[in-house]
Amino acid sequence: MTFSIVAYDVDSQSWGIAVASKFLAVGAVVPWGRAGAGAVATQAAANLSYGPDGIELLANGLPAGEVVERLTGADDERDSRQCGVVDAQGRGATFTGPECLDWAGGTAGDGFAVQGNVLAGPQVVEAMAAAWRERSDEPFGRRLLEALTAGDRAGGDRRGRQSAALRVWRAGAAYGGVLDLAVDLRVDDHRRPVEELGRLLALHELYFGKPDPATLLPLEGALADEVASLLDRLGYHTSKGSRLAEALGTWAGTENFEERLVPGKLDPVILEQLRRHSTADH
Template identity: 45%
Template sequence: MKKLFLLFCLILLSFDLNAQLFYSNEPLAHTYSIVARDPKTGEMGVAVQSHWFSVGSIVSWGEAGVGVIATQSFVNPSFGQRGLEMLKQGMTAQEVVDLLIASDEGRDFRQLAIVDAKGNSAAYTGSKCIPEAGHIVGDNYCVEANLMLSNLVWSEMSKAFESSDEPLAERLIGALEAAQNVGGDIRGQQSAAILVVKGEATGKLWEDRYIDLRVEDHPEPVKEIKRLMKVFRAYEHMNNGDLAVEKNDMKLAMEHYSAAMKMFPENLEMKYWTAVTLVNNGQLEEALSMFKEIFSIDDNWRKLTPRLTKVGMLNADEKTLEKIIKQ
C-alpha cells in the first residue's frame, strides 16, 4: 500500500498544478471529431468517436440556425452552451473560439472546434493535448483529434469529407471511418455519436434537431453508428409513408414503405406496413404472401391486424380481413 501511495505522489508531481486540477475536475474525451456545415442545405453537424463511454453526451453541441461545436481532450463542457450563446449574439466561430480559450486556465489541455450558421469555421488544439494531436480548418468544416495512433488521422478525415458528395450525415460518418482506417484513438474504440441540426430554426425542436444518434459502448462504434444511420434513413421513409397515409396518398406511401423495406428486408414492421398499404391500394394478392411470411415469424402481427380496420388504417371488409388473418 505504501509503495502504491508513493507511486501516486510521483505521478502527481510529474505534472504542473494546472494539469492536476484539470485531470481531476474535467471529463476526458481524447478522441477524433468533425464539425461541418452543408452549404447546399444549411444543415450543420458533429460526429465523434472515442475510447470513452458516452462521448456524444459531452463533446457534441449544436443548435439549428446557430452552429455546431465539438469540445474535447480534457473537456470543458461549458464551451458547448457558452459557445452557442456567443454565436447567437452574432459572434463568428473564430471570435467564439478565441474568447472561450482566452477565458480558460486549462486552455493548454483543450481542443475545440466550431462551425457557425454562415459556414465560418475555427479550431484550437492546446499545446499539452496528448500526441498525436492536431486539427484542420477547412471550408465549412473542421476536423480535430488527440491521443491518436498516427498523425495521419485528421488529414485523412479532411480528405474523406472533402471528396464525398453524400448527404452531410453520411459525409460526417465517412470522416470517422477514415480516421479509424489509419488507426484512430491509440487506446481503441468505445463510443460514437452524430448530431445534425437544421440550417434555420423553426422553433420546433423535434424538427430542428434532425439527427441525434449515439452508440454509448460498443467494440466497433463507428461501424455501429453507420448501421444506425442506415436504419435512420429507412425509418425516414417509414415516417414519410405514414404522412402520406394521413393525407390518403397511398401511392406515395407505397413508394416510401417499399424503399424502407428494400433497405431492411428482414425488418418485419417495415414489411407489415408495406403489406397494409398494398391492401389499401387494392393489391390484395401481393399483400397476402407478405402477411403469410410475417405471421409465420411473429403471430402478434396477425393479432394486431383487425385493430387497424377499427381506426381506418386498413381498408378491408370482413371477408378481406378474414382472408388476411387466415394466412
C-alpha cells in the same frame, strides 16, 4: 482521446458533429449545436462549458474563429483543451492546446473543422478532411459518418475504441417537426463503435427518412389491392375505400413508419417493408 468533425451543409441548412473515442459515452460530452447558430465540439481535457457558451456566442453572430478565441482566452487551462467550431455561415475553426496528448492537432476549412488528440498520427485528421471533401454528394449525416469512418480506418484513437456519436441540427427536423435535432445517435460502449453507429444511422434513415416525392406511387388500382392483401395477411383487415388508408396508418404507426406516410400515395420503402413483414410473419 477523441477525434471529431464539426460541419455545415449549405443545401439542407444543417449543422452536425460526428465523434469517436476510447472514452465512455463520448456523445454526452463532445457535441453541441443549434440550428441557425452553429456547432461546437469540446474535447481533450474537455471544458463542457465550451458547448453552451460557444453556442450562445454563435447565436449572437460571432464568427467561428472569434468564438474559439473567446472560449480559450477566458480559460486558464486552455493549453490542455481542444475544440472545433463551425458558425452559422459555415466558417470553420479549430484549436489544439500545446499540452494535449500526442498526436494532437486539427484542420479547418469552408464548412468543416476536424480535430483529434491521442491519435495514431496526423493521418487520422488528414483522412477525415479528405473524406469530407470527397463525399460532397452524400446526404449530410452519411457524409459525417464517412469522415468519421475514414479517421477510424486511419488509426483513430491510439488507445483503442469504445464510443461514438452523431448529431445533426436542422430547423424543425426532429420527430414530429417540433424541435430542431434531426439526428441524435450514440454508441456509448462497444468494441466497434463507428461500425455500430453506421448500423444505427441506416435504421434512422429507414424509419425517419423523408419520402422522395419523385418515387411516390399512386395508392390505387392493382397497388391498392396488393397493399390491402398484405395488410390483411398482417392482421390489419381492410376493405376498398377509406379503410385502406386507416389500416395502413395503423400498421405504419405500429411499426414506426408513420413519418413516411403520404396521403393518397405510397412510399416504395413502405411497400418493401410491407412485403418483407408479411413474408416474415407467414
